[in-house]
Amino acid sequence: MLIFVISAIDFHMPPICSPIVRPGRPAEASPMVSKQLSNTISSSRMTDLKELSLVSGKAAWMAYLDIYCLDADGALFDAALLSAIAALSHLQIPSIAMNDDGKIVLVSDEDGQKRAQEPVNKEKRKLTLRSIPFSLTCILHKNYILADPTAEEESIMETHVTVVLDTSGQLISLYKPGGPVLAYTSAIQDCAALTRQRVKELNNFLDKANSAMEV
Amino acid sequence: MAGKGGSTPATYSPSPTTDKKKPSLFNEDLARPDGRSFHQCRPAFFRTGAVNAASGSAYAEVGNTKVIVSVFGPRESKKAMMYSDIGRLNCNVSFTTFATPIRGQGSDHKEYSSMLHKALEGAIILETFPKTTVDVFALVLESSGSDLPVVISCASLALADAGIMMYDLVASVSVSCFNKNLVIDPVLEEENGQDGSLMITCMPSRYEITQLTVTGEWSTPKINEGMQLCLDACAKLAKIMRSCLKEAVSDSQE
Known part of the structure; x- marks a missing residue:
């Protein structure tokens, strides 16, 4: 049974970042940094992935972490890890509810209608980060x-x-x-x-x- | 059957009950989704020298549309390319996966690269760098409507920053048509509901147009009105771009 989903981590090196990178073929460093980031974030246990769970065994958030290098001027992994952590610490998980069909719907505070469904998570929340x-x-x-x-x-x-x-x-x-x-x-x-x-x-x-x- | 003589082709006319009207983007007091008037552009911000690794670069922010452009070269053309007396221009536009509300939606705009090439080609003095190529790479960080005009204007600024010889700076603005209304510099919401669009890329100092793109149904007077709107906006945009270049020069001298 699915309880949570490990976030997909991608490090992109678009052609704007370096004279070596050309369109069409990915930079050599790109998959290496992606793998390194993925390993570091998962092995550090800084996030409890159970926090991404909505309904145990039924629904979970999928977190995509896309990091773009705008200017490749050395120590790419250090900059990528710092930006990944900054993004995760700024992440806000929106409040959602489950409708009668068992589908997940976003709860918007704007519409004045009384909520028919009980929210699964009551309010926007942040991920708990420890040992960053x-x-x-x-x-x-x-x-x-x-x-x-x-x-x-x-x-x-x-x-x-x-x-x-x-x-x-x-x-x-x-x-x-x-x-x-x-x-x-x-x-x-x-x-x-x-x-x-x-x-x-x-x-x-x-x-x-x-x-x-x-x- | 359509092939048989004398038989009338099957046609479909929507009945008044099923003919749903397009939801109006504009409220009663004729304000746009972001509160601007029809002929008002979004605030623009430009900055050169965004990428150290590039020969020249620029960052542009028009409303919520954010673009970064790097220029590399002039550098040796690929071995496979034939000899050329004039320089070559190579353009590429890409979107970040988070540029659009739906992840990865930006990759739909495959034609932007060739449109950027066509818009800039007429403004660059290609004779000044024979046998070599200038690469212009653009990355849309956030897409909030009128992406291509912002990319073109930003690319022109990056080329100037790289010291590539040009006849003039290139400024670009688009206009959307809604029934009888023309709205300048449309946002994403407006672009999705437009009846037609017109984009002008021009060299304001020379009063020359390098690219004109029209989609949808336009009457001749409407096209004239739209073009005039765009040209006026391009002239104002070029002033902002020039002041950005002057600022960069004065900063480097200090």
């Missing part, structure tokens, strides 16, 4: 760690490490897709320390943005 994940991509070059690289820096240096931590400081994922430079334990720890610092900054930034949006 944030990421930081670093480039490893000789003995140096370069945090948050630009597209130019990424094209020159081949080894990068992406660390994802949640707000409680737990490691959600560590991603190092090959590259000639070996990542020693000390380098990984340094990357994690930089990420921890970045998580605090981004969390404050997100809180400010959310409070500014609330009426």
Whole structure:
């Protein structure tokens, strides 16, 4: 029986974002970032998918998360994850009711008619987000760690490490897709320390943005 | 049967009872869904330099319609293309999946790319970049009516930002026809219920039209009135576009 539906996550790279991307053929990075995002959001357990359930075993919300890259200038995954979290924290689930045929209908407050159906969820509600994940991509070059690289820096240096931590400081994922430079334990720890610092900054930034949006 | 001589072809005339009237978009005091008067355009906002990776780019917001355009090049033409003394223009218009009220509905407008190409081609001095191609890529972030005119105007601004030589900026405006009324810069709701539409793309300084598209039934006086409305609006829009370019230049000098 269907209780909830996992949201479909798509990262799009339209041709406007980079001179490398051409219409008709998708960018190489696009499916990779989509998969990475999907894994991170599901493994972080930041959303309880049961919240998307309307009537147990009968109806659930399907959440589509479409992320568009407008300007590809490095660290695409970091920007995509931040925008995904911002969108989820701003998401409002509309109030709906179930009619006599068992079909789901939106409840509009505008029409003055008395509601015949009892609403399944009484009012617009937000998703509860807990242990929000944030990421930081670093480039490893000789003995140096370069945090948050630009597209130019990424094209020159081949080894990068992406660390994802949640707000409680737990490691959600560590991603190092090959590259000639070996990542020693000390380098990984340094990357994690930089990420921890970045998580605090981004969390404050997100809180400010959310409070500014609330009426 | 239609093939047999002497037999009258089957025709259908709706009876007065079944002839349902189209629901009126306009209320009694002749105001539009968003409260504008018939000959009033939506507020417009333009900004250049939206995408760093591009040679030139622009962002446009007209009412709730939001568009971003990137220009790449002039760059080497594809190997398969034949030699050309003049430059080539390549245009592509795409919609985000969330641009329209129904997810993914924007992909219906496949013809927008060729219409954008035709609208801009006459304004660009193609002789200045032989053997190369200029790519103009547009992305509609939010569709709220009059999408193509906004895309064209924004693309023209992006080309100017990229330093592509043009005869003049290109401005575009559309008009919808409802019975006897002409409404300028229609929103999505109005476009869905229109009897006909007219879109003009022009170079206001030269008073030249690069593209004229008419759909539906129009009388000659109505077309003249619609064209004049569009041309006046294009001239005003071009002023806003010019001031945007001047602002960008003064900002870069500072």
